[in-house]
Amino acid sequence: MCLFFLTMENTVKNLCLLCLLLLFLPSPSSSYPLCTNLRQPSSKTGRLSFCPYDGKVCCSKAQDVQLQKQFEAMNISDSSCASAVKSIICATCDPFSAQLFNVDSEPRSVPVLCNSTAASASASSQRNDSFCSSVWQSCQDVLILNSPFAPALQSKAVVSQNATLSKLTDLWQSKSDFCNAFGGASGESAPCFDGEPVSLNKTDTLPPPKSMCLEKIGNGSYINMVSHPDGSNRAFFSNLAGKIWLATLPEQDSGEVMGVDESSPFVDLTDQVYLDTSFGMMGMAFHPNFATNGRFFASFNCDKEKSPGCSGRCACNSDVGCDPSQLGSLDSGEVCKYHIVVAEYSANGTASSPSMADKARPREVQRIFTLGLPFTANHGGQILFGPDDGHLYVMLGDGGSKGDPYNFSQNKKSLLGKIMRVDVNKLPSEDEMAKLDLWGNYSIPKDNPYLEDKELQPEIWAYGLRNPWRCSFDSERPSYFMCADVGQDQYEEVDIISKGGNYGWRVYEGPQEFEPQKTPGGNTSADSIDPIFPVLGYSHSNINKLGSAAISGGFFYRSQTDPCTYGSYLYGDLYASHIWAASETPRNSGNFTTSDTPFSCATDSPIKCEVVPNSNLPALEYIFSFGQDNKRDVYILTQSGVYRIVRPSRCNYACSKEVVTSRNPPAPAQSHGYFLLPHSAMKLLLLLAFLLFL
Numbered sequence: 001m002c003l004f005f006l007t008m009e010n011t012v013k014n015l016c017l018l019c020l021l022l023l024f025l026p027s028p029s030s031s032y033p034l035c036t037n038l039r040q041p042s043s044k045t046g047r048l049s050f051c052p053y054d055g056k057v058c059c060s061k062a063q064d065v066q067l068q069k070q071f072e073a074m075n076i077s078d079s080s081c082a083s084a085v086k087s088i089i090c091a092t093c094d095p096f097s098a099q100l101f102n103v104d105s106e107p108r109s110v111p112v113l114c115n116s117t118a119a120s121a122s123a124s125s126q127r128n129d130s131f132c133s134s135v136w137q138s139c140q141d142v143l144i145l146n147s148p149f150a151p152a153l154q155s156k157a158v159v160s161q162n163a164t165l166s167k168l169t170d171l172w173q174s175k176s177d178f179c180n181a182f183g184g185a186s187g188e189s190a191p192c193f194d195g196e197p198v199s200l201n202k203t204d205t206l207p208p209p210k211s212m213c214l215e216k217i218g219n220g221s222y223i224n225m226v227s228h229p230d231g232s233n234r235a236f237f238s239n240l241a242g243k244i245w246l247a248t249l250p251e252q253d254s255g256e257v258m259g260v261d262e263s264s265p266f267v268d269l270t271d272q273v274y275l276d277t278s279f280g281m282m283g284m285a286f287h288p289n290f291a292t293n294g295r296f297f298a299s300f301n302c303d304k305e306k307s308p309g310c311s312g313r314c315a316c317n318s319d320v321g322c323d324p325s326q327l328g329s330l331d332s333g334e335v336c337k338y339h340i341v342v343a344e345y346s347a348n349g350t351a352s353s354p355s356m357a358d359k360a361r362p363r364e365v366q367r368i369f370t371l372g373l374p375f376t377a378n379h380g381g382q383i384l385f386g387p388d389d390g391h392l393y394v395m396l397g398d399g400g401s402k403g404d405p406y407n408f409s410q411n412k413k414s415l416l417g418k419i420m421r422v423d424v425n426k427l428p429s430e431d432e433m434a435k436l437d438l439w440g441n442y443s444i445p446k447d448n449p450y451l452e453d454k455e456l457q458p459e460i461w462a463y464g465l466r467n468p469w470r471c472s473f474d475s476e477r478p479s480y481f482m483c484a485d486v487g488q489d490q491y492e493e494v495d496i497i498s499k500g501g502n503y504g505w506r507v508y509e510g511p512q513e514f515e516p517q518k519t520p521g522g523n524t525s526a527d528s529i530d531p532i533f534p535v536l537g538y539s540h541s542n543i544n545k546l547g548s549a550a551i552s553g554g555f556f557y558r559s560q561t562d563p564c565t566y567g568s569y570l571y572g573d574l575y576a577s578h579i580w581a582a583s584e585t586p587r588n589s590g591n592f593t594t595s596d597t598p599f600s601c602a603t604d605s606p607i608k609c610e611v612v613p614n615s616n617l618p619a620l621e622y623i624f625s626f627g628q629d630n631k632r633d634v635y636i637l638t639q640s641g642v643y644r645i646v647r648p649s650r651c652n653y654a655c656s657k658e659v660v661t662s663r664n665p666p667a668p669a670q671s672h673g674y675f676l677l678p679h680s681a682m683k684l685l686l687l688l689a690f691l692l693f694l
Contacts, residue, residue, distance in 0.1 A: 020406050049068075112184035216609050282380065283384075342392075417463060469550070573623065
């Protein structure tokens with residue numbers, strides 16, 4: 001949100017503009033279809049016998065039987081009341097049960113019942129929003145054994161207790177009190193329960209933008225961007241070789257470039273990083289409390305022959321049914337010569353406070369994780385902190401070799417092809433490390449899915465991925481954890497990652513069944529898994545006449561700089577000819593439609609944009625990653641430089657939501673001595689790395 005310190009006339013205009021923009025901001029919403037255990041609904045259960053649900057549901061058939069027993073034990077004599085209570089009990093099977101039972105806060109004994117007295121009730125819900133009143137009318141004088149409506153259970157699940165008979169009038173003084181406790185409105189923030197399975201308003205859609213305007217603010221080739229945790233206009237950028245820079249980001253419409261001195265990095269880890277065609281520093285993450293504790297983390301590759309500290313367990317081992325001596329025929333590299341490392345570093349002591357630090361020590365504070373790689377590609381490496389839970393997520397690919405021949409991604413004992421979720425704030429005890437057979441110096445969050453699935457390694461949050469390349473949490477809806485997963489020969493995909501989710505590889509490549517050429521590690525049949533299919537994706541042949549493609553995940557656009565792009569999920573392809581904007585139809589449904597969005601560069605770009613010959617496309621060369629700053633503006637990190645999305649009118653694009661005010665166009669920057677173009681050899685190495693790595 002920009003601050004305007006202009007004349008009083010301009011201030012009033014801008015306040016009006018701000019008010020208009022706020023009209024386009026949806027209320028924070030809970031999530032796409034999600035169960036109370038934070039898993040996605042299953043499509044393998046089929047039609048339930050007792051509860052009126054089929055398709056994707058949140059109950060197994062065994063749970064359906066238990067719900068029937070619970071209902072029958074209530075011994076409700078009135079048919080109207082019995083019907084209402086049955087539907088309420090069965091709401092736990094609804095695909096939107098996580099939202100209905102508010103699992104983001106404190107679980108409830110019954111779902112949020114649609115209530116016409118709720119102040120925020122939307123017009124679209126008026127037909128069914130009196131369900132809470134009808135429940136009261138039907139059940140107020142009916143005896144219920146172990147009623148779920150007891151005040152003591154208002155904010156907790158029903159628990160076993162001594163049998164008691166009660167009426168609603170015994171428990172609540174009035175319908176108003178009852179509906180204040182259990183009622184709520186259906187709106188953009190979350191659905192409410194009206195006695196039937198949740199059905200979203202299909203007209204509540206957000207159209208994708210028709211075009212996108214960019215400006216170029218930097219010449220450096222970076223692979224990662226992370227906004228400074230202190231909320232300032234600064235961000236960290238890193239390259240594949242292992243250097244991290246701290247840059248100052250210019251205000252929108254300022255005509256300035258990003259301030260960074262490439263001769264003076266924030267930290268230089270190049271002597272620890274092994275750099276080659278498919279190796280380097282893949283990720284960085286700054287602790288949410290970095291401004292006070294100075295902790296930050298790097299994910300990189302090392303060579304055990306060159307680095308004494310590069311040692312760890314090999315991902316190919318007897319626990320996962322893999323014999324290292326058998327891998328030589330599948331890959332020319334030495335098995336587990338190379339490792340992926342996640343290590344912690346510190347900016348403490350380099351300034352009066354970590355927030356003020358412009359330098360950090362390159363000495364490793366502690367090793368978080370080390371994994372020996374069986375092959376020389378597809379090892380992911382992005383790391384990031386969850387915005388709600390503060391845990392560290394580590395994205396790992398399947399380890400490489402065509403078709404994941406050892407089926408690592410589906411093997412629940414392997415960490416390859418997985419998203420790990422670990423707690424780096426609590427060091428494990430020796431007993432915990434031995435009991436859980438941990439791979440590193442971290443503890444396991446108590447709600448990781450291995451507690452429900454004993455076959456899973458405790459670190460695993462999700463599995464069945466090939467090579468996740470750039471994941472992000474929606475800044476407004478953190479349950480939307482989006483990951484792009486690089487395909488092999490046919491399909492690129494974007495997934496919504498959820499607890500314990502299986503995303504199909506190598507049984508599936510995207511939505512299509514995959515037939516591996518070699519299977520020394522065994523097969524997983526399609527019938528034996530319940531895969532979560534991508535919400536977005538594209539076939540190689542549709543975007544590149546050569547049939548090659550490699551996706552890069554992006555962000556939900558949450559800035560008001562371009563109000564017509566607001567709410568869209570942006571992602572692109574390595575080959576830089578395509579950037580997509582996807583919107584949910586309807587909102588909060590998890591169903592997306594996408595458009596291949598035309599984009600161009602503003603004529604007043606601070607750094608002049610070169611264009612692809614015979615087109616208007618900016619010459620991005622190759623898209624490596626996307627970034628987001630603390631104002632939610634989105635950046636594109638490319639081989640040719642750093643680009644930022646700007647207001648549409650700067651490219652003469654029409655956006656009905658943009659309120660254009662008179663501005664003096666910024667003068668394009670001619671020369672900036674503190675920008676050091678990477679040497680041509682380094683640019684070539686970066687290109688080779690991405691082509692082979694992805």
